[in-house]
Amino acid sequence: MKIVIIGGSFAGIHAAQLLNEACPKAEIYLIEKQNEIGFIPSSFHLLLTQQIIDKKQSHWITKERLEKTSRINVLTQKSAIGLVENEVLLDNGERLPFDQLIIATGSAQSFRRLEEPKAQYIYSVKSGTNFTELEAVLAKADKVAVVGAGQVGVELAEDLITLGKKVDLYESRNQILFRYLDEQMTEPILNEMTKSGIQLFLNEQVQVLADKNGAILESEKRKAYYDLVLLANHTRPDNSLWAETIKLNDDGTIWVNDYLQTSRKDVYAIGDAIQVTFRPTQEKMYVSLVNNAIRTAQVVSQTISGEPTKDIGTYRPVGNKWFGHFVGSVGLTESEHFFYTRKVRKINQEHRVSLTNNEKIYLQLLVDQETDQLIGAQLQSKSSVFRLLDLLTIAIEQQWTLQQLGAHELFFQPEYRTPETILTEMSGSSYEG
Numbered sequence: 001m002k003i004v005i006i007g008g009s010f011a012g013i014h015a016a017q018l019l020n021e022a023c024p025k026a027e028i029y030l031i032e033k034q035n036e037i038g039f040i041p042s043s044f045h046l047l048l049t050q051q052i053i054d055k056k057q058s059h060w061i062t063k064e065r066l067e068k069t070s071r072i073n074v075l076t077q078k079s080a081i082g083l084v085e086n087e088v089l090l091d092n093g094e095r096l097p098f099d100q101l102i103i104a105t106g107s108a109q110s111f112r113r114l115e116e117p118k119a120q121y122i123y124s125v126k127s128g129t130n131f132t133e134l135e136a137v138l139a140k141a142d143k144v145a146v147v148g149a150g151q152v153g154v155e156l157a158e159d160l161i162t163l164g165k166k167v168d169l170y171e172s173r174n175q176i177l178f179r180y181l182d183e184q185m186t187e188p189i190l191n192e193m194t195k196s197g198i199q200l201f202l203n204e205q206v207q208v209l210a211d212k213n214g215a216i217l218e219s220e221k222r223k224a225y226y227d228l229v230l231l232a233n234h235t236r237p238d239n240s241l242w243a244e245t246i247k248l249n250d251d252g253t254i255w256v257n258d259y260l261q262t263s264r265k266d267v268y269a270i271g272d273a274i275q276v277t278f279r280p281t282q283e284k285m286y287v288s289l290v291n292n293a294i295r296t297a298q299v300v301s302q303t304i305s306g307e308p309t310k311d312i313g314t315y316r317p318v319g320n321k322w323f324g325h326f327v328g329s330v331g332l333t334e335s336e337h338f339f340y341t342r343k344v345r346k347i348n349q350e351h352r353v354s355l356t357n358n359e360k361i362y363l364q365l366l367v368d369q370e371t372d373q374l375i376g377a378q379l380q381s382k383s384s385v386f387r388l389l390d391l392l393t394i395a396i397e398q399q400w401t402l403q404q405l406g407a408h409e410l411f412f413q414p415e416y417r418t419p420e421t422i423l424t425e426m427s428g429s430s431y432e433g
């Protein structure tokens with residue numbers, strides 16, 4: 001069996017590795033258009049904060065290591081440009097025949113109304129190909145605009161203000177981090193952001209970007225000039241390449257069935273290229289997360305290796321740290337409760353981190369009013385919340401009730417825990433879903 005995988009990032013590499021194990025007789029090809037595989041998308045942030053110092057560290061795996069540890073044939077600097085029957089067309093004119101094809105071509109940051117195709121002062125950060133030029137422009141820049149106050153934009157704004165730049169952050173919604181957090185959970189970050197000197201423009205959609213001896217940014221409220229504009233707006237897949245041969249959804253993602261098979265026989269699509277089911281509401285949506293890329297790669301690998309498997313979807317767990325605050329979110333948010341068909345109860349709690357550390361963890365839980373099952377959780381603290389986030393993710397996945405969550409036996413040690421549990425302090429309000 002000949003398996004071809006297009007896209008050498010989280011989804012494509014995981015699929016290749018899993019199939020390498022599960023199908024020992026298969027011939028596996030991984031095609032990547034860049035000269036390296038396994039780019040870490042937040043590498044620019046890691047460079048700015050000196051958590052990595054060499055651009056080589058911006059890849060979590062190399063072509064050499066993958067080829068040494070598996071039978072996978074990695075073809076870099078080769079772009080797939082189309083399909084003819086059971087062959088992938090490559091940009092150098094080669095044709096690669098397949099028995100099974102996996103499209104893992106992901107997503108990119110772009111700005112529709114950017115006037116110049118090759119801008120010198122406007123950059124996206126999801127690909128490492130432009131880092132050298134970007135670093136040179138940043139070194140000379142005084143005033144920088146960041147477009148989008150989601151995870152990427154907030155992270156970059158914090159890095160840039162720490163480096164002493166003047167930073168304007170533009171967000172078309174009325175709050176930061178709207179995809180994962182309810183407004184009240186963003187307040188501590190917002191306060192720190194304001195104190196740091198970042199100017200935040202909420203409800204302000206950037207409409208036009210132009211690149212003329214610097215960057216010109218136009219929103220409906222202002223025209224402003226910057227030494228550099230960084231795009232941190234939501235990524236989108238560009239599947240126009242497949243439009244003639246494979247069915248696409250209205251939002252440009254590749255249409256797939258429950259097994260992640262496309263409209264074409266023996267062709268699958270995974271990761272950021274597709275929509276998945278958001279489990280609390282069963283809605284299909286575009287969810288750009290590494291966990292999603294890895295899960296969908298697992299699903300397709302199982303199916304191709306002879307164990308047909310449906311994708312159950314995602315609860316969308318995310319975690320990060322901004323302005324000294326650890327933050328986590330999983331499952332339904334309060335602002336999404338309209339999409340949930342049943343009544344929802346909200347519970348807000350504060351817990352001390354331990355008996356020797358007075359730092360608090362702020363929790364917001366959403367539970368199904370009728371069944372008492374946990375359907376969403378948000379956490380925020382100056383101490384790490386990530387272990388609790390993992391526990392709450394498992395609780396939501398396993399559809400635990402609050403009673404079941406509270407009944408699980410966890411160790412106690414005064415420096416790391418308090419004897420309080422999620423069940424000891426309850427207060428809340430109800431909503432119609």
Ligand SMILES: Cc1cc2nc3c(=O)[nH]c(=O)nc-3n(C[C@H](O)[C@H](O)[C@H](O)COP(=O)(O)OP(=O)(O)OC[C@H]3O[C@@H](n4cnc5c(N)ncnc54)[C@H](O)[C@@H]3O)c2cc1C
Nearest residue numbers: 007009010011033041079080105106107271272288289290
């Ligand atoms: C700045 C930034 C930071 C992020 N940080 C996080 C994070 O911390 N945690 C998290 O969960 N998510 C994060 N994300 C989201 C995450 O990057 C994506 O969900 C994830 O990369 C999707 O993986 P993928 O393999 O589906 O696609 P991608 O990572 O987009 O990779 C697709 C690959 O396909 C290649 N390709 C595309 N077209 C072709 C073609 N025609 N021929 C050959 N190769 C092709 C591309 O070059 C690329 O290597 C971040 C996103 C951004 C922009």
